[in-house]
Amino acid sequence: MWYYVDPHSGIPIYVQLKEQIKKAVATGLLAEGQQMPSVRELALQLTINPNTVAKVYQELEREGVLQTARGLGSFVAKRRKDFGxxxxxxxxxxxxxxxxxxxxxxxxxxxxxxxxxxxxxxxxxxxxxxxxxx
Amino acid sequence: MWYYVDPHSGIPIYVQLKEQIKKAVATGLLAEGQQMPSVRELALQLTINPNTVAKVYQELEREGVLQTARGLGSFVAKRRKDFGxxxxxxxxxxxxxxxxxxxxxxxxxxxxxxxxxxxxxxxxxxxxxxxxxx
Amino acid sequence: MWYYVDPHSGIPIYVQLKEQIKKAVATGLLAEGQQMPSVRELALQLTINPNTVAKVYQELEREGVLQTARGLGSFVAKRRKDFGxxxxxxxxxxxxxxxxxxxxxxxxxxxxxxxxxxxxxxxxxxxxxxxxxx
Amino acid sequence: MWYYVDPHSGIPIYVQLKEQIKKAVATGLLAEGQQMPSVRELALQLTINPNTVAKVYQELEREGVLQTARGLGSFVAKRRKDFGxxxxxxxxxxxxxxxxxxxxxxxxxxxxxxxxxxxxxxxxxxxxxxxxxx
DNA sequence: GTGGTCTAGACCACC
DNA sequence: GTGGTCTAGACCACC
CATH class of the missing domain: 1.10.287 (Helix Hairpins)
Structure with missing residues (x-):
């Protein structure tokens, strides 16, 4: 998987990355249970700060898109089924x-x-x- | 036309107002050529800062939704017909x-x-x- | 209102602060609509980093305890009434x-x-x- | 007794296990003096790292929930009777x-x-x- | 003035 | 190895 962010686009980097990951999940490019690259790895690849990636992963976890386990890494969560x-x-x-x-x-x-x-x-x-x- | 903004909603006031105007135009509530209230008037009505209203009008002009004529006021622009x-x-x-x-x-x-x-x-x-x- | 955090307690500072604010709201010490001290002010008072206070305010907003308006400040939110x-x-x-x-x-x-x-x-x-x- | 941990739940594994054991003791499912499974056995059963189980047993011993005898194993401690x-x-x-x-x-x-x-x-x-x- | 984003980098917790 | 917390400080967006 390849992600891309533009620090000069006016859109916050973390928003750009978040939307790309959400899209990848929604289109099946990232499968349920699949492991995400580590915070450090992705930060290196995109040449952004690890904190920014960490923020993205944390927000995606709160939104139910990823699941994170300390010491193990981050994974694509199971899609929730409730439509209320x-x-x-x-x-x-x-x-x-x-x-x-x-x-x-x-x-x-x-x-x-x-x-x-x-x-x-x-x-x-x-x-x-x-x-x-x- | 009545607009409504909530400064505590978490969404920037200028975004709230912009979206309401765009929606009013898109649904025909505001007709082409119709005059908008003045910046001061709308600011008073909503009890928000005139600068905020001015910013909204400027952005909407850039987006082709409104047209402003110095000294005359702001008007709903003709809808662009080009679909390129x-x-x-x-x-x-x-x-x-x-x-x-x-x-x-x-x-x-x-x-x-x-x-x-x-x-x-x-x-x-x-x-x-x-x-x-x- | 006085808050107190101990950086050596083992409990993350932001958790300590969050719980104190939640308790103050729950016991009526902080009333609905009341303005919170600014991020910088509270950071100075507690001699912690503004980022840490900002994180607390953001999490409390997500949890519906505070409401934040850029340029205005943070306020105690209305208590939600839904018990599902x-x-x-x-x-x-x-x-x-x-x-x-x-x-x-x-x-x-x-x-x-x-x-x-x-x-x-x-x-x-x-x-x-x-x-x-x- | 059956324990269950989910490494992806966001809650540290050692916390999940600790709480389950405490609850089992508090509800009488684990009786005073009863022998706990060995660290290795429980680690195998839950497919988690033995270090993690060892940490749980150590913390529970410090809290007075378990008692460990070198070479014999871990046992449910007698309930403390002092309410000070x-x-x-x-x-x-x-x-x-x-x-x-x-x-x-x-x-x-x-x-x-x-x-x-x-x-x-x-x-x-x-x-x-x-x-x-x- | 207010809060939001981002970087750089230290140190800790978990496995 | 993994992610989480915190600091210090720059710069931006909003009002």
Whole structure:
């Protein structure tokens, strides 16, 4: 796995790294139970401070994406299965944001629908391959 | 139009206000060409610092949502009609973000699809009414 | 309000401070909406690093004890009112821990009961005074 | 007796094991004088490092829960019967912690009381059975 | 003024 | 070896 951060992008480094890891997990590139590189290793590779990587791992653990064991390392957590009212409202929020952004990009409803179904199909595919492959 | 900001919400005030204005524009609550309240007026109404409102208007102008004419005030800009490669990649990005978030919320593809079409229909409705109404 | 930390106690400083603030909130010494000292101020007062205080404030915000607004400061949050199944199981856990500890301290069930009701009464009292007082 | 540890739970393994043993003793599942499995045996069974088990036994001995005789093995210690001022203040501390946690969980005083008496009754029951049974 | 991010580097806890 | 805590201090974002 390769990660990439740009310290001059204006987006905090730890946010950039967090989003990349979340995406890798969501697309099956990182499988459940898989070991993450150590804090020091990843810091070296990205030439950022170990503290920054540590912060990312800690936040991802709190969000249930990673699991960390002192002395052992960090691992991709099992995906949680509960979809409750809190998740529902978060999803609604995310969908609203998408529509507002689409409007700003002068994307009409039909184009948005087409693009969405396309992406969704691609995503399902990647997930299936991830489940079979590894 | 009524806006609302909560200084204690953890989300920067200027972000809260910006998103509300963008949403109002995207749903047709604010029509093209409509005049926005003055910086001072809005600041008073929300009891926030005028600098914060000014920043919001400036950023929205840069993003093409508002247009400001010195001495006259700020107005809702005409919606940009060009959907080019830059817009395309922005849309792709937004869609990817949505899928990653859905995964994290343990929303499966079918639920996501159902929710999306629902929201999209509601959005089309609001737009149509906005176009007729005002 | 006076806080106190001992860097040589073996318990991380940030844990010590966190627990003291939580206790102050729980007993009404810190009222809802009250402003906390700034990160720098509290760091100076305790002669610890501002980063350590910042970490405490951030964790307490995530736990819903404080609310932070950039540029304004940190404030005691409104107490959340939802008591769901997750809270229930946390409470059960806390009670089990208490019983195990009581056993280890050779406290019999009757003594534990007596002590508990005593403490509970005292706690109710402090809360009532806090609600009236401020 | 069966113990169970999860290296990925975020809680140090030695803490998990310690708490389980303490709880087993406190509920009478492990009787006074009963022999504990050897360090190696337990390490094998849990597939953890023998050093970790050894550390647990050492700490439990310091806390008066176990007694170790060189060459013979480890045994559940006799329960200490002295309830002095030190025990008293420990109990007070534990009770305070409980109330603070209850507050944070938005548990009101009446619910806490009800839950506490319930748990206490269950605990008395288990102790009685333990004393008769084994 | 307020809090947030990041670096550099020390030292500790866990396995 | 692994991650966790803490300091010292720079610089940025927000109001």
């Amino acid at each position: 009212p809190q998740q529902e409202s978060s999803l609604d929020n995310a969908l609203e944001k998408l529509m507002v952004e689409a409007y700003q990009l002068s994307v009409d409803a039909d184009t948005l629908y087409a693009r969405f179904t396309e992406k969704l199909a691609a995503w399902k595919d990647r997930l299936k391959k991830g489940a079979e492959g590894q | 490669p830059q817009q395309e990649s922005s849309l792709d990005n937004a869609l990817e973000k949505l899928m990653v978030e859905a995964y994290q919320l343990s929303v499966d593809a079918d639920t996501l699809y159902a929710r999306f079409t629902e929201k999209l229909a509601a959005w089309k409705d609001r737009l149509k009414k906005g176009a007729e109404g005002q | 199944p997750q809270q229930e199981s946390s409470l059960d856990n806390a009670l089990e821990k208490l019983m195990v500890e009581a056993y280890q301290l050779s406290v019999d069930a009757d003594t534990l009961y007596a002590r508990f009701t005593e403490k509970l009464a005292a706690w109710k009292d402090r809360l009532k005074k806090g609600a009236e007082g401020q | 001022p030190q025990q008293e203040s420990s109990l007070d501390n534990a009770l305070e912690k409980l109330m603070v946690e209850a507050y944070q969980l938005s548990v009101d005083a009446d619910t806490l009381y009800a839950r506490f008496t319930e748990k206490l009754a269950a605990w008395k029951d288990r102790l009685k059975k333990g004393a008769e049974g084994q």
